[in-house]
Amino acid sequence: MSTLILFNKPYGVLSQFTAEGRWQGLAGYIAVPGVHAAGRLDADSEGLLLLTDDGALQARIADPRFKLAKTYWVEVEGIPDEAALAALRAGVRYADVTTLPAEARRINAPPLPPRDPPIRFRKDKPTSWIELRIREGRNRQVRRMTAAVGFPTLRLFRHAVGAATTDGLAPGQWRQVSLAELGLPPTAPGPVRPRGRSFRTAPPVGKKR
Template sequence: MPLADSNQPLTGMPPRLICFNKPYGVLSQFTPEGRWRGLKDFIAVPDVYVAGRLDADSEGLLLLTSDGALQARISDPRFKMEKIYWVQVEGVPDEAALAALRQGVQLNDGMTRPANARLIDTPPDLWEREPPVRVRKAIPTTWLELGIREGRNRQVRRMTAAVGYPTLRLIRASIGPYSLQGLAQGVWREAEEKAEA
């Protein structure tokens, strides 16, 4: 769906903004494809469009809106809306790996912008993933919180791999002022448009 050129909603109705906690295996589109489910299984709201995609094998916050200008502000990296991810990685990242993420990582499509990166405990109230993450008993896993202000294809997974710690599970916790807080997996709620924090 192309972005609207004006500040007007995409429909004649007041603009809507929906926060959805996307499960694993669901595409960032209404139509299912192959083995992946579509948003129509969860959201029966007309004339809203995804603002910032999330891969089928990633979970967490997905925003949908009927407002083309808001869709552009959320989706376009030029607006620098920070996206926070909870990332379960294989192994225990050392300070050198965290420093590399904070400074920017060389990927095949160029250097990333500096990220906010820190070790965290397992996120509170975390739901079980279906299917579960495959872990190796001999190798520990660690949770990171990673904040980025760009949106390259599979960027977070490529960043952690580049510093030697493959991503096992990826959950988007927030986009600018909008967060997953209090939102169960597979559930959506109406949100108000806010100025970026």
């Protein structure tokens, strides 16, 4: 049976087991042999990271046919108006890509512990929180989306992937779950092949993602 782990990743931890430079690795938190991150979360981002020992399951988690939405709580500089939220919902153009439509709304500050180190505030700029739900996984996508509509991201926390959430997990804690808790069916509707790099080959991390 496949192993599937939910991990509440703290700030400053890579989505790999080995440390690199000033960033910590997962080895200091998870002592389960054979598991690897299914998808990635930037070292300077926090929240839900999935790990599994099953390469086919890793591909299913990433495959858009399953439409596993990723829900982020995002602290931004400034207070987004309805026009900015509407732009996020419609799909944002940055660099040479246009994102798929997202779900976006203003929220109160979520019940998160203070970040260590704390974010850098500007005395002349208020901050606010939005909830953003996307079904893609482009490089630093959420940060680029909020910047594109004029509200740079200050703190980024992934609260959910599919039906799985960080509820009940303090930063640095993990637990094993079933496919049902993630919102995936027990079997895939046809073969799903991993895309890009092989499952056991981590991409370079010399640059922040």
